Amino acid sequence: MNCVLVLVRTLDGSKSLKAGCQPSFHHRRRRAAVLSSGSGIHVDEQQRELAPEANRNPIKNTNMTQLDGVVKPKTKRSKRFLDSRAPKLSEDVKTAMIMKGGNSNQTVTQALKDIYALKKPNAVLYKKKNITRPFEDSTSLEFFSKKTDCSLFLFGSHNKKRPNNLIFGRLFDFHVLDMVELGIEKYVSLSDIKASKCPEGTKPMLVFAGEAFDMDNEHKRLKSLLIDFFRGPTVSAVRLAGLEHVLHFTALEGKVYMRSYRCLLKKSGCRTPRIELEEIGPSLDLVLRRTHLASDDLYKLAHRRPKALKIRKKKNVSHDAFGTKFGRVHMQKQDLTKLQTRKMKGLRKRRGAVVSDDQEGGAAKAAKVDV
Incomplete structure (x- = not known):
């Protein structure tokens, strides 16, 4: 050495x-x-x-060990992790990842934070910049979605060609399904409106106004995407006091106006309260830009439901327009000759009465007389 x-x-x-x-x-x-x-x-x-x-x-x-593309867990912890990521009959609440691009200004950053405040706790906010272009290469978005188990994303960027840009999107099987690009023309943040806010995690009521949401194909997909993004968890019932947040979307002349309100229940002198709306923000005036929509076959595949969740049709049961339930009962043919009827005492025949038949011209018969 x-x-x-x-x-x-x-x-x-x-x-x-x-x-x-x-x-x-x-x-x-x-x-x-x-x-x-x-x-x-x-x-x-x-x-x-x-x-x-x-x-x-x-x-x-x-x-974990990976053999032939199948990941097999070695410990119970890794098994629980894989079970949580595996497909289920009743899927978990959709989580959104919110990130900004390499170039972003104060308007885009604040808009992402406000939308994150509306989406919490079912959202993940990335504070660092991510140099990516979703419409040109979506591999980085698919990687982050698989890492955080998110099926929705919101990407914000700003440049000279497309200033104040927001991209709403959703994924199916960790691949991009739909993307809609919107530009911010006017923005009012949550902090600019001085009003009491709704609690975190409040399930909002979504209202869509405008013929474009029912006529135009791109606006139809945008409506479906916004419903997926803001709908929140699926619950069986909501108490009246919990209905206090309203998100209103209006499509008018190629623009989409987003407003956020809080419902105030006032006294009305009767059982039903009087409702007043108070704007709490954020307020955005958006213009539709580029779109990346899935094909009809892929869109149909993404909406396919498992057979176990399909409601089986019950035979011989129907409902009318008012919700009344009707049932049809099938019975065998009955022999009416063997039908046991009730014998009334007043209908019994009496002996001794005379019965005449004048119409037929026959002789009078001697009636039976009771002894």
């Missing part, structure tokens, strides 16, 4: 000398002979290939 001095450069840029030992000629030749064999090279390449993946996701290599 030979001792040598090595010049080492640290992360802060400083230099230092360290003493080290260099293998002799015989050690180097023995090490070269080992590496020249097939097994030595295979082990080193395998370690180099696994090192970056282990740094990205250490749990995957320590607790």
Whole structure:
């Protein structure tokens, strides 16, 4: 072994000398002979290939094994993690990831924060910039959606060609399904409107006004996308006091106006309260720009429901327009000759009464007389 001095450069840029030992000629030749064999090279390449993946996701290599594209868990913790990501009959609440691009201004950043405040707690906000263009390459969005298990996204950016830009989108099977690009023309934030706000996690009531939401194909998809984005969790019932947040979308002359209101229940002198709307923000005037819509076949596939969730039709049961339930009962043919009727005492025949038949001209019959 030979001792040598090595010049080492640290992360802060400083230099230092360290003493080290260099293998002799015989050690180097023995090490070269080992590496020249097939097994030595295979082990080193395998370690180099696994090192970056282990740094990205250490749990995957320590607790899971991947054979033929199927990830098999090794521990109960990893099994629970895979079960939570597996398809279910009743899926979890849709979560949205909110991020900004490489170039963004104060308007876009504040708009993303306000929409995140409306979407909480079913949202993930990325504070760092992400240099990506969803309409040109959506691989980064698909990677982040798979990492955070999000099926909705909102991307904000700003440039000279498309200023104050927002992209609403949704994914199916971790692939982009629909994307709609909207430009902000006028914006009023939550903090600019001085009014009491709704509590976090309030389920909003969505109102859509305008013929474009029912006539134009792009506006139809935009309506469906906004419903998916803001609908919140699915619940069986909501108390009256919980209906206090309204999101109103109006389509008029190629623009979409988004307004947020709070319902105030006032006394009306009767059982039904009087409702007043108070604007709480945010308020956005949006203009429709680019769109990326899924094909009809893919859109139909994304709406397919499992057979276990389909309601089976009950035979011989029908409902009318008012919701009244009618049932049809099938019975066998009855023999009316064997029908047991009630015998009334007043209808019994009496002996001694005379029955005449003048119409037929017959002789009078002697009636029976009770003895």
